[in-house]
Amino acid sequence: MIVADRKPLAEILTLVRHAGRILLVGCQECVTVCLAGGEREVAELSLILRLARAQGRAQVDGPLEVITATVHRQCDDEFLAPLADQVANVDCVVSMSCGVGVQHMAAYFPHTWVVPALNTRFAGATIKQGLWEERCSLCGDCQLYRTGGICPITRCAKSLLNGPCGGSQEGHCEISADIPCAWQQIYDHLRTMGKLELIEEIVCVKDWSRARDGGLRRSVREDVS
Amino acid sequence: MNRLQGVLAAGGFAVTAEIGPPKGADPTRLRRYAERLRECTDAQNLTDNQTAIVRLSSLAACVHVLAAGGEPVLQVTCRDRNRIAIQSDLLGAYSLGVQNVLCLSGDHQSFGNHPTAKNVYDIDSIQLLGMVRRMRDEGCFLCGEEMKAPPRFFIGAAANPFADPLEFRAKRLAKKIAAGADFIQTQAVFDLERFRTWMAMVRDIGLDEQTAILAGVIPPKSARALRFMAQVPGMAVPKELLRRMESASDQQEEGKRICSELMEELRSVPGVRGLHIMAVMWEDVVPELVERAGLLPRPWQAASFSGRETG
Ligand code: SF4
């Protein structure tokens, strides 16, 4: 899923400083799971924004009226259409979805100013209650078959493809004692699986044109389009 | 005249040293170091924005070293440049007379003075080795396109016997050799026991005969400096050494003594073909260390020496 977290309140207040009435929209997909932009977070942010403006903490005068909604998915037209009436009546839409949802909303309502309330962080998973960790950089050419299901592009700080750098010590990455060395994890897992020969092969340079570096990516399925 | 390659090809014991380029545009000190080191070492490594701190470029520093009569080793990391920029710099370096290159991953930018930078890592150090070798041996760019006048580098790589997992470290060296490493400069050795263990693994699979391994040393200038090094990821400093430095009345002298002892021990480890002295911020001490080790004069200073041309 996509993991996001909320922007600092001061930044959100700045983004809506010219607005008297906003529509604050959450999303029931990923950002609900990572507790950043679901129904609960929408209600919470709505309250905080209104209070901050009412108390004059926002360096702008006047109260803020907040209308809230949480849609099934912000990255789909079908779920945005029902918002049309509400959107028409506000100065600004504040989206609490990931960057995809924000963009989709802005494109769907081209005459309305749409701003993000979240910082979209990464594609990751829930590791335990309250902890999410990055797992995939969406590189377009999955290498996980070489590394026993541990992504070196994402989880190694240098995206190395040929084994651990000289900074790997006692299981952690050179950048922090809190971050595991992905290549130590790969090594350990391949050893358990009896497949260490996989990291003895030299992996050739990667084709990054399938990643973001190649320009806007599209996925086309002729059979359904 | 490639001194480093010549010494190694003739079966000699090589000595190289590291010079950190300045954090500014004045090359005076850099040139002075190069002049001091050129007589007592076979080649001088110019670091590439080491620990991700911005410094005068390795390539420009190499040119200063050449002008001072030295023999530079261009250090190239994968952190800041993609395959296009690296190949371009390699052509430029070779055209200016640089004949040795050391291929590295590079320290992560979070260590340096621009921790908010974006890193590149288009290729990794092993892929970089393969790229330099391909340019040299196949006369073509990474994409396969042929080039006129390919650069004929003597290609080096780093190895860190103190990083984990230890069991993989010799295998990783094997990959570097297979990719193109003619010579290896190791991380600074303080923990001789661990170094010997690693070398035994290296010899077991015959790697010492496929490349020239130069063992790294750092003369600690003070107990504080040594304590700092003990914290650096990928370094291993035994506690006894720290205690020894701390209790010394003349720490500089003790640092030299420790380094000389390590150099002596490392020379006797089978498979070690040379030493790489990284006297960070203390380049002036290198001539004395080489002298104390009885490694002067350097083989290429003899009239009869015929270092192989690589150009
Ligand atoms: S290899 Fe690429 S696609 Fe596969 S998990 Fe890593 S970044 Fe994602």
Ligand code: SF4
């Ligand atoms: S320590 Fe491990 S995870 Fe960190 S950069 Fe090096 S190889 Fe990658």
